Each structure stands twice: as structure tokens, then as C-alpha cells.
Amino acid sequence: MVSNTSDLSRVLVVDDSPFFRRLLTEVVDGSGEFRVVATARDGMDALRKVRAHSPDLVLMDIEMPELDGLGAIGYIMAESPRAIVVVSAHVGPGAAAAIRALELGAVDLVAKEDERGAAATSRFAERLMIVLRGARSATVKRVSLPERDTREVVRETSSTMTSRARLCVAVAASTGGPRALAEIVPQLPTGLDAAVLIVQHMPPKFTRSLAERLCSQSHFAVVEAEHGMPILADRAFVAPGDFHMRVVARSGGLELTLDQEPSLWGVRPAADPLFSSVAHHFGARAIGVVLTGIGRDGADGLRQIHEAGGIGIAQDRESATVYGMPSAALQSGGARYVLPVTEIAGRIAAELTRLKPR
Template identity: 40%
Template sequence: MENKIRVLVVDDSLFVRTILSDMLSLDPEIEIIGTAKDGDEAVSKVKKLRPDVVTMDLIMPKADGIQALNGIRDLDESIRVLMLSASDRASADHIIKSLELGAFDFILKPSSTSSTDILRMKWDIITKIKAAYHSTGKGTVEESPHVISTFLGGRKRGRRAKGVPDHLVAIGSSTGGPVALRYILSSLPQEVNVPIVIAQHMPKGFTESFAERLNSKCDIEVTEAKEGEMLERGHAYIAPGNKHMEVAASRSGLEVNLKEGERMRGGRPSADILLSSVADAVCENSIGIILTGMGNDGAKGMKKIKDSGGQTIAQNQESSLIWGMPHAAIRLGVVDQVLPLADIPRALISLRGVVS
């Protein structure tokens, strides 16, 4: 096959470098062009070999994965970097930071040597290498702090409307989503009058770290959602990794329901499940937003919001790291506005009921 995907494997363990190289070499579309044992060697080999994709261990002696990522981005931002990580909390914090710095995505190292875990990792890493190679969008946006805030003041001290929310925003995202969500949420003013519920494809443990990171950068509150909590205005809720999240209308207001259930289109949390529940809960007062990500999760949920009389927005191709999810919704004909990421916050607050 011509034009194979040229991959550099970086890990401080010779065993892991060998296993990964052998695993990836079995795919006819992938060519391993080299390996590196630490971040310094990785940057040197990237400069010499110019790979298409780099698989990068997070924790290494000398220069670690984040330092190497910065070095590679300085050399050539078109080279996609996939971070490899354990599933502990410290690694989660570092992975969230690496995504903000421009890593394409990340892969969890298997928690055991069982054939099921190894095969799951093989499928995950090969799928993401191919997605990284074929991605065309930048997936980045210029920093623009609080571009649509309407007044200056202390963080999280703005005027908040009282009472049970009657409008609700639901967002679905995957690859590239952490950067897109950070931009949207950090651009929203303190006067946001609606709850925002979010299904970002991310493993258990990582969503808590992600929510805390967002909360430190936003004027609205951002937390990982909890079972049974009532949604509040001016508050964003991130679905926990490995849980589906639904919103149900009750006498007391809008309530979070979490469940495991089967993976939907490879994902848990599922954007389809979340968006569909929002359509059921608030009907024509629902707003659906679908952001960058692989696959077609969220398209059916966007259709349900549209059919319920709600409003829908999709990220455009140019600003999406991967345009799979937005494109799927657009193909169904259920998107009212297709916008670059930089325009989505302003479009959102212009909709009825979003700002008090």
C-alpha cells in the first residue's frame, strides 16, 4: 500500500516499545519508522524522521511526554501526538493539560494483560492513529477570555436567576472536545440563565479532573454530574466517564440520572442518550450543540431536539479536529446553524432563555 501512516513510538519501556511496534506493524496502513525512549530523543527523532503520528508515553525520565509534546508542536503543529496514559488521577490531570497543549487524543494503557484488554487497546490506538492521520481541522482557536461577558466583576459572583430552569443546553463532543468545551464555557458570561449538560467521550476518573480544570477557568460553575442532583441555572455538568447521563423532569425541577448500560456507538457517556433525554425533559426549550468528534454519536439526539421544537448548533469542519459527529447531524438535516467554534458562544447566548 502506498502512503502508509508513518508512526514514531515513544516509551521509556523497551518491552512496551516492542509490543506497540509489533502490534501496529500488523496493520497494513501503518509503518513504524522509529522508536524513542524519552522525550528528548522523541523530539530529536521527530526533527529527523518527520512522522505523521507520534504515540507518546506520558511519564518518562528526562523529558516527559508533555515536554516532548511542546517540543514537537514547536517543530511542526501538523504532526499529531497521541498520549498513552495510566488511569490514575495524577495521569488524568496531566492528560487534560496535554490536550489543552495540542495533543490529538489519548489512549489508556491496559489495566491487565488479559486478551480482552490488549485487544481493546489495539483497536483504540489503531482507530485513533488513522483518525489523527486523516484529520484536517485545526481543532484550535485563539484565546479570547470572556469575550461576551457583559460586565466585569469577581469570578462566579454574577447575577443568577432563581427558580426551576425552564430551558436547557445539551452538548455532545469527543476527539477535540476538551479544547472546544473550554473555549465555549470560558466565553460565557456569569448571567447564564440555563443549566448546561455535557457528554464528552472520556474515561472514568478523567471527567472529574476535566470538570475541575474547566471550573478553574470559567465564570460559570462546572462540576462532574452526580446521581439525583437537581440542575441549577448558570451551572455546567460533565457526564462522568463510563456512565450514561439523562435529564428527567420532576416536580422539583430537572434531575440528573446516571446509569451504566451498554456502550452506544462505542461511547459511554453517550451524546445521543443525553440529548434525547433533554428533548423529552424540556421539549421546545431544549438547545442541542454537537462539537468535534469521531463517529456519529449525537446525531439522533440532535434530531430529537429538532423534532421537539428545540434549536440546534453544529461546529463547522474547519474548526473541528474531527468532523464526524457534527457532519453526521448535518447530514440528517437537523442542524439550524453550522458555525466555527469561535462563533458558538455568541450564538448560544443570543438564543431565547439563555441569558437573564
């Protein structure tokens, strides 16, 4: 049965490359779920097309002439918010800018393929459809253009910086996650003997840019995790794209291990393997946090943290871009607290203070 075109979600394609405008249009129009109502060659053109066609979703390149993707996203989310998906290269300045775009209100991102050909197009089309379906269900709110924060983050250089963490905060995030993480991680205090382990559903190579961005904003030192890294206090570790991350016990103490075992819930990294290992090794000294995202990743793991004596936190419906993951965490029985994103860092700090060994 052919869908009535009026029932299909309307998409604006924005890219300065004629090749990618054509490719994105062919993939979207061939999906049977979405249709392209217009294309734009730069950010200024995108603003005109948004006003003229009022699309449901926007596929946005970042590096463009006239007005780049960041500028266009800022204007759209402040004036006429709608679901924006970033389509970006994962190398060079494009990766860092894509993370910034997610903070400005874009709901997700898709990496452009380095290769061209039928196989590459098929891989790209599959990823794009998954992300568009998630973006279609996102709750999009007006986002004020943030004031530039010129404060320099000063990190203390105490002995705590190199000690093994006694407490652990494990965080799961998907669609809308980078913006939530930017709200939470920079507000976490150091000196509480805690490490933060983050799983953000994100393509490979973008996770390093996410870690670097969070590090520039935070008192914690934030890094993309590597296999065998010791779990140190006052450090945050972001699972690299396409790798599951777990906690393991070695002779020298707890370390991180990375693997490429099969995807779970359709994603890799997934939060459930991490949360399960955190429950096993940290027990009552763990805090699990499930943030915005589609699906149910993190729900089973949060319940395990709860059953091991730890604390479970889920983001509330009102502040979540997509309430799927927090809702599943609440239904599984693992969440002690359901909080708006603006209150999560404070609750984590309070629980860590309570748990810190005297």
C-alpha cells in the same frame, strides 16, 4: 493480502518505559494498518525523532524525564504539527496532564491498562486501533504555545446558583473535543437560568479531570455528573466515562440519571440519549451543540431538539479536528447554525438571553 509497508501510516512511539515502548510497537506493527518508524524514550528524544523520521502520528506518554509529554507536544504542534495521541495512566497527575495535552493540540487519548496479561493487552489494542484510525483522519493545524492566563475566575454567589435550570445547553464532542470545549465553556456567561450538559467521548476517570480543568477556567461551576444530581442553573455537568447520561423528571424537578446500557455508535457515554432526553424535557428551551468528532453521535439527538423547537448548532469544517459528527448533524437537519468554534459561545449566550424567562 499483505499491505505494502510504504502505504501504512507511520507512527513514532514515545514512552520512558521499555515495556510500553515494546507493547505499543507490537500492537501497531501487528495491525496491518500502521507501522512504527521509530521509538523515543523522552520528550527531547521525541523531538529529534520527529525531525528525522517525519511520522504521520505520534503516540505520546506524558510523564517522562528530560522533557515531558506536555513540553514535547507544545514544541511539535508549534513547529511541525501532526496527529498526536496521548497514552497515559488515568490516575494521579497523569490524568490532569492528559487533559492539558488535548488542549495543546493532541487529538485524542488512550488509557494505559492497570493490569498485564493477554486479556488486558487485547482490550488495550482494540481501543488503540479505534483511536489511531480516528487520529489518522484528523485535520491538524499549527498551535501556538498559549500564554499563561493568570486571571482568577470569580464566581458569583447569587441565589441563581442554587436554582433549578430553566434552560439547557447540551453539548456533544469527541476527537478534538477538549480543545473545543476549552474555547467555549469558559466564555459562557452565568445568570441566564441555564445548565450545560456535556458528553465528551473519553475513557473512564479522565472525565473528572476534564471537568476540573474546565471548572478552573470558567464562570460556570463544572463537575463530573453523578446519578441523581439536580440540574441547577450556572452549573455544567460532564458525563462520566463509561456511563450514558440522561435528563429525568422527579418530584423535586429535573435530575440527571446515569446508566450503563449498551454502547451507542460504539461509545459510552453517547450524546444521542442525552440530547433525546433534553428535547423531551426542555423542548424549545434547549440548545444542542455538536462539536468535532468522528462518527455521527449527536446527529439524531440534535434533530430531535430542533423538532422540539430548540436551537441546533454545529461546528464548521474549518475549525473541526474531525468533521464527522458536525457533518452528520448538518445532514440530519438539526443544525440551524454552522459556526467556527470561536463564535459558538457567543451564539449560545445570545440564544440564552433571548430564551431567558422575563
